[in-house]
Amino acid sequence: MKRLEGRTALVTGAARGIGLEIALAFAAEGAAVAVADLSQEDCAAAAADIAAKTGARTAGIALNVTSEADCERAVAETEKAFGKLDILVNNAGITKDGLVLRMKEADFDSVIAVNLKGSFLMAKAASRPMLKARAGRIINISSVVGQTGQAGQANYSASKAGLIGLTKSLAREFAPRQVLVNAVAPGFIRTRMTDGLKDEAKAKISEMIPLGRMGEPGEVAKAALFLAGDDSAYITGQVLAVNGGLYM
Numbered sequence: 001m002k003r004l005e006g007r008t009a010l011v012t013g014a015a016r017g018i019g020l021e022i023a024l025a026f027a028a029e030g031a032a033v034a035v036a037d038l039s040q041e042d043c044a045a046a047a048a049d050i051a052a053k054t055g056a057r058t059a060g061i062a063l064n065v066t067s068e069a070d071c072e073r074a075v076a077e078t079e080k081a082f083g084k085l086d087i088l089v090n091n092a093g094i095t096k097d098g099l100v101l102r103m104k105e106a107d108f109d110s111v112i113a114v115n116l117k118g119s120f121l122m123a124k125a126a127s128r129p130m131l132k133a134r135a136g137r138i139i140n141i142s143s144v145v146g147q148t149g150q151a152g153q154a155n156y157s158a159s160k161a162g163l164i165g166l167t168k169s170l171a172r173e174f175a176p177r178q179v180l181v182n183a184v185a186p187g188f189i190r191t192r193m194t195d196g197l198k199d200e201a202k203a204k205i206s207e208m209i210p211l212g213r214m215g216e217p218g219e220v221a222k223a224a225l226f227l228a229g230d231d232s233a234y235i236t237g238q239v240l241a242v243n244g245g246l247y248m
């Protein structure tokens with residue numbers, strides 16, 4: 001029996017990178033998956049690709065997670081396509097790096113808006129059907145820099161630390177209805193977000209990581225899969241680090 005047979009999931013930022021790997025892993029384990037991202041074209045292409053690879057039911061849903069109306073529509077469209085919503089993964093995220101003295105107010109606001117407020121809006125929209133069903137999983141993709149801080153990423157690390165606080169508050173609020181809320185905190189993972197780093201910087205980062213290398217998106221997806229399935233039934237309000245030992 002596949003681990004997510006009969007479940008339905010909505011993954012934000014799922015057109016590429018870590019989100020795409022999570023959507024693919026869930027579909028491979030039998031879930032019907034809504035692939036939500038900014039561009040309808042990219043969502044449709046990713047949804048078709050996942051369906052072809054896994055045979056799972058998929059849907060592409062364009063949304064901007066900073067819009068409450070978009071978040072509510074995405075949840076409604078997922079319910080319409082698959083009949084219910086069991087699992088939400090808040091994965092959509094952006095960076096606008098810079099040292100604080102040079103960081104523009106707009107760059108602080110936009111990173112908080114997507115990474116933190118967007119996760120709140122999606123959790124709020126998804127919680128309605130989950131609380132009613134007295135079952136559900138919400139998985140927030142935080143980051144190691146939300147735990148350690150990072151020079152040049154005041155906005156991003158604040159958003160990811162905020163996501164940990166949001167995770168714990170949602171976990172406490174929703175626990176009486178058996179809706180479990182956890183976070184995954186990836187370290188340095190090889191995606192477009194880290195592609196921009198120079199080879200020298202990548203080598204330096206790998207030296208700092210006890211396991212001696214950057215992580216793969218599929219390795220983050222496996223942690224999300226664990227938190228989405230029955231094996232994590234007694235786990236809520238936790239932060240699962242997938243960072244090669246970078247932060248312990």
Ligand SMILES: NC(=O)c1ccc[n+]([C@@H]2O[C@H](COP(=O)([O-])OP(=O)(O)OC[C@H]3O[C@@H](n4cnc5c(N)ncnc54)[C@H](O)[C@@H]3O)[C@@H](O)[C@H]2O)c1
Nearest residue numbers: 013017018038064065091092093143186188189191192193
């Ligand atoms: N790559 C890493 O090393 C790393 C480490 C820790 C945490 N993370 C987190 O993992 C998540 C995925 O990162 P990634 O490396 O795959 O990044 P990525 O840039 O490859 O993918 C992010 C996706 O989010 C989408 N997105 C951005 N803004 C959006 C919005 N307003 N509404 C809807 N979708 C939006 C993008 O279109 C993109 O498809 C992010 O939350 C990121 O902060 C990444």
